[in-house]
Amino acid sequence: MSDDPAHVPVRLTLQLLACRVPPVRSGRSYYCLPPHAPLHPSYRDERFVILSSGDFTPHDVQRVRQQLEVGLTALEQYIGPVPPSKFPIVVKLWSGSGVSHSYHGGGPIELFWVKEMRSPIIHELTHVLAGYTASNGHWTQEGFASYMQDEYGEDRAFPTAHMAHALVKVISEEATLLPMEYVMRDRNRRTYFGTRTPWERWLAYTQSTSLCRYLIERYGKERFLQLYDAPVERVDFERLYRKTAETLVDEWLSHVRALPLNDAARVYFIQMKRLRGRSPVSQLGVE
Numbered sequence: 001m002s003d004d005p006a007h008v009p010v011r012l013t014l015q016l017l018a019c020r021v022p023p024v025r026s027g028r029s030y031y032c033l034p035p036h037a038p039l040h041p042s043y044r045d046e047r048f049v050i051l052s053s054g055d056f057t058p059h060d061v062q063r064v065r066q067q068l069e070v071g072l073t074a075l076e077q078y079i080g081p082v083p084p085s086k087f088p089i090v091v092k093l094w095s096g097s098g099v100s101h102s103y104h105g106g107g108p109i110e111l112f113w114v115k116e117m118r119s120p121i122i123h124e125l126t127h128v129l130a131g132y133t134a135s136n137g138h139w140t141q142e143g144f145a146s147y148m149q150d151e152y153g154e155d156r157a158f159p160t161a162h163m164a165h166a167l168v169k170v171i172s173e174e175a176t177l178l179p180m181e182y183v184m185r186d187r188n189r190r191t192y193f194g195t196r197t198p199w200e201r202w203l204a205y206t207q208s209t210s211l212c213r214y215l216i217e218r219y220g221k222e223r224f225l226q227l228y229d230a231p232v233e234r235v236d237f238e239r240l241y242r243k244t245a246e247t248l249v250d251e252w253l254s255h256v257r258a259l260p261l262n263d264a265a266r267v268y269f270i271q272m273k274r275l276r277g278r279s280p281v282s283q284l285g286v287e
């Protein structure tokens with residue numbers, strides 16, 4: 001296995017779930033960073049504070065800053081002006097392997113894979129700025145975050161690497177789709193997206209990203225934002241879309257299945273399928 005972020009986190013073990021901070025790799029092992037792991041202030045303005053450890057150059061830091069600006073500008077087109085109370089947002093850059101996350105949108109944002117240009121910078125920024133009520137489920141929050149990353153980010157980040165629809169087309173052809181109704185209803189945080197394996201978790205992330213993309217592009221962001229971060233049982237799809245959730249899911253799958261074949265998506269799918277049967281872990285390359 002390479003250092004591909006799509007693979008490396010699979011090796012994380014359950015004990016790392018107890019980490020209070022992002023796990024890092026040393027050789028073939030992972031461990032929790034000590035609380036005093038060195039971080040130094042690398043950039044500061046009224047909106048973003050970037051701390052970095054390891055070997056980040058000023059260019060790396062400026063690239064992250066620029067991606068945060070791109071993400072913020074894009075997000076305001078969807079969610080409106082961000083209130084000043086949200087700032088400054090603290091962003092930590094970590095070298096080595098690990099799971100980028102933002103404490104369910106509560107911040108700070110912990111980023112890995114920055115040097116590899118595979119960091120979900122805008123994904124995590126979306127969690128922080130758009131809000132994330134984990135007890136309400138995950139499909140809109142994770143789906144919207146990955147949609148924003150794919151649409152506006154320069155990094156080809158996990159889980160969909162700019163190919164959400166093409167990946168769902170392959171998933172569908174290979175008959176490995178999770179029932180979307182099940183993904184939409186799942187609100188379990190510890191094993192979220194109901195996953196017994198990292199493979200199922202990837203399916204849930206990818207299907208959610210593709211469905212959110214479809215709803216936004218077909219019916220507009222305003223309607224999407226009315227169901228964002230809400231428990232699916234409380235969403236009145238027929239009032240919002242004049243269609244049932246089941247009809248919308250059918251429409252989405254028909255749309256995706258009619259798209260042209262994409263070889264890159266098939267290769268990525270095969271890589272991800274190797275996650276099948278792995279022991280249960282709750283971490284992939286992004287949260």
Ligand SMILES: [Zn+2]
Pocket residue numbers: 123127141142145286287
């Ligand atoms: Zn996420």
